[in-house]
Amino acid sequence: MLRRISPIQLYLWLLTVAGPALIIVHGLRWASHIWGVVIVGAIMVAASTLWPIKLGQGSITLVNAGYFSVFLIGGTIPAVVAGSLGQMLGWVKGFKGIRSLASWSIFSVSVLAGAYVFHHFSPLWVQASMFFLTFLFINNMLVLIYYLIQDNSVKTWQLFAEGLFFDVLSWVISAPLILIFVLLQKAYHTPGAILAFFPFLLITLLLGLGYNLYRSHKNTLTAVRVAAEIAAAGSPEDVYRSMEKGIRETFPSSVLVMYRKIPHRLAVRLVHVYYPFEEPPPYKEEVLASEGITGWTIESRSSELIDDSEKVIGRFVNPRIPRIMRSVLLLPMVTDRLLIGLMVVAHPEPHQYGPPDLRLGQILATQAAVSLRKIDLLVETRHLSAKDPLLAGLYNFRYFQEALDREMRVAEEEGTDFAVIFLM
Numbered sequence: 317m318l319r320r321i322s323p324i325q326l327y328l329w330l331l332t333v334a335g336p337a338l339i340i341v342h343g344l345r346w347a348s349h350i351w352g353v354v355i356v357g358a359i360m361v362a363a364s365t366l367w368p369i370k371l372g373q374g375s376i377t378l379v380n381a382g383y384f385s386v387f388l389i390g391g392t393i394p395a396v397v398a399g400s401l402g403q404m405l406g407w408v409k410g411f412k413g414i415r416s417l418a419s420w421s422i423f424s425v426s427v428l429a430g431a432y433v434f435h436h437f438s439p440l441w442v443q444a445s446m447f448f449l450t451f452l453f454i455n456n457m458l459v460l461i462y463y464l465i466q467d468n469s470v471k472t473w474q475l476f477a478e479g480l481f482f483d484v485l486s487w488v489i490s491a492p493l494i495l496i497f498v499l500l501q502k503a504y505h506t507p508g509a510i511l512a513f514f515p516f517l518l519i520t521l522l523l524g525l526g527y528n529l530y531r532s533h534k535n536t537l538t539a540v541r542v543a544a545e546i547a548a549a550g551s552p553e554d555v556y557r558s559m560e561k562g563i564r565e566t567f568p569s570s571v572l573v574m575y576r577k578i579p580h581r582l583a584v585r586l587v588h589v590y591y592p593f594e595e596p597p598p599y600k601e602e603v604l605a606s607e608g609i610t611g612w613t614i615e616s617r618s619s620e621l622i623d624d625s626e627k628v629i630g631r632f633v634n635p636r637i638p639r640i641m642r643s644v645l646l647l648p649m650v651t652d653r654l655l656i657g658l659m660v661v662a663h664p665e666p667h668q669y670g671p672p673d674l675r676l677g678q679i680l681a682t683q684a685a686v687s688l689r690k691i692d693l694l695v696e697t698r699h700l701s702a703k704d705p706l707l708a709g710l711y712n713f714r715y716f717q718e719a720l721d722r723e724m725r726v727a728e729e730e731g732t733d734f735a736v737i738f739l740m
Contacts, residue, residue, distance in 0.1 A: 324465050328418040334425055350390040352506030354398045357386035360516055361402020366409050369523045376482050380490040381516055383427065384447070385497035389509075392431040396424050418462075426455040448487055456480050493519060528672075535676050538566050543683040552576075555687050556588035562680060563590065563661055567673070571641060573599055573660040576688075584614055584658050593664075603658075610660070613646040617655055619681075620646040621674045624666035643668035647677045649685035656685040 360382030368375035382402060387395035403420050430451040434443045456479065463472045493516050500508030542562030549555045556574055563572045571591050575584035582605040591597035605615040613620050622644040641662035649656040659681045663669070720736070727734045 324462070325414065327462060327465055328414045334421055350386075350394050353386055353389050353501060353509045354394050354401070356506075356509040356513055357382040357395070357398035358401035358405070360385075360513060361399050362405035363517070363520070365403060365406030367520070367524075369520060369527065371482070371485075371527055376486040376489065378486060378490050378493065378516065378520060380487055381493035381497065384490070385494045385501075385509075385512070387427070387431065387447075388444075388494070388498050389501055392428060395431070396427050399423055399427065422455055422458045425458070426451045429454045452480070452483055452487070456483065489519070489523070532672060535566050535672070538562055539676055539679055542680060546680075546683050546687045549687050549691070552587070552688055552691060555684055555691070559659070559680065559684055560588070560590045566676065567661055567663070567669070569663060570668075571597070571660070571662040573597075573662070574657060574684075575603065575659075576657040577655050578602070582615060587657070610646060610658070613648055614655065614658055617648045617650050619648065619674060619678050620644075621669060621671070622646070623669070626666070640664065642666040645669055645674060645677045647681035649681045649688065651682065651685040651689050654689070656688050659684065 361379045364377035364379045364382065368377045379399065379402065383395045383399035386398040400420060400423075403416075403423065407416055430447040433450040434447040437443045437446050456476065459479065460472075460476050463475065466472075493512075496515050497509065497512035500512045502508070504511065539562070542558055545558040545561075546555050549558060559574065560572050563570060569592060572589070573586070573591075574588040576587045577583075578585050584603050586599060586601050589597045589599060603610050603614065605611045609620060609622070625640060625642050625644055641664055643663040643666055645659075645661040647659040647661065649659055659677070661669075661677055723734050726732075
């Protein structure tokens with residue numbers, strides 16, 4: 317019995333076949349001295365694929381600096397080979413079957429299209445600009461078709477716009493690196509190409525370090541402000557709203573789920589959810605200490621960073637959930653060794669959080685625990701001050717005096733009468 321192929325699978329297979337077919341048509345011959353340049357370009361592509369530069373909730377890769385430099389020096393096929401080898405090395409981080417193959421094929425088709433347009437213009441700066449525009453258009457349109465087949469919604473177009481922005485930004489940053497690569501290779505041949513790898517590595521490290529410093533500074537300021545708002549909160553709902561605001565600013569596109577401990581039970585109850593997706597949030601009203609990693613966090617009171625939940629699918633992910641959260645921060649709210657509740661921050665994409673995010677989440681969770689504990693104690697103190705400790709549930713004279721004063725003020729402001737009845 318033949319297995320039915322979905323439209324998305326058919327599209328991916330067509331893309332996968334198109335890339336190799338076009339490469340075979342063009343042939344695979346070039347001068348032997350280009351091999352060194354191809355290898356250096358492939359290493360640059362692999363390095364960018366394995367360690368992209370994180371920017372907000374997106375990232376950029378400088379793969380253009382690798383394969384386009386090879387293209388300017390050796391031509392179309394060496395560029396495709398350099399990019400292909402680099403991508404295959406990048407698959408060490410995670411090969412996704414037909415999706416990875418289709419991604420490689422999209423890259424190959426885009427390079428071939430860019431090369432075709434490149435040779436129909438002059439001078440060089442116009443050729444490079446036309447290659448850039450053609451590659452960008454073909455690559456992003458093929459990706460857009462994939463997402464439209466999968467989900468034709470406003471969110472798809474937003475993701476397309478974000479991806480296009482990051483692609484343009486990666487080309488802008490790659491431009492000086494491409495120039496350095498070509499000039500050094502022309503001057504020193506293969507040793508020059510090897511030397512060009514070091515500016516590429518330096519720029520990548522500086523960009524990553526600079527953004528991390530900026531993000532740490534910004535998150536610290538956000539944490540200080542949110543902690544102050546939480547400390548001044550007068551009710552649990554104020555704490556939840558302040559926490560949601562802080563999480564939305566610090567971790568865009570993330571989910572926030574807050575639980576409170578159930579008295580006299582090692583379990584938590586759902587009290588607040590921020591879920592920025594269309595479908596209903598798939599979270600249980602109660603979570604017991606025996607239920608998966610979330611329950612283990614409740615029992616151990618230890619924070620947990622899950623980089624990719626698919627790696628622990630047997631312990632954490634429920635296959636019936638329509639949208640799996642791949643990156644997760646589990647943050648117990650603890651103060652004075654008492655478990656007050658649990659805070660969960662999650663994102664549908666993997667590798668969204670790191671150790672700095674975990675530390676920031678722990679700070680916010682601790683502040684929320686202190687504030688919620690303070691509010692609970694205040695409510696308990698008011699309760700004890702209003703009721704007689706010897707006669708359970710009976711209000712004392714202090715509460716009577718406060719109620720009497722309140723009713724007298726209301727009657728005076730509204731011009732109404734009231735009466736007090738004594739039962740002996």
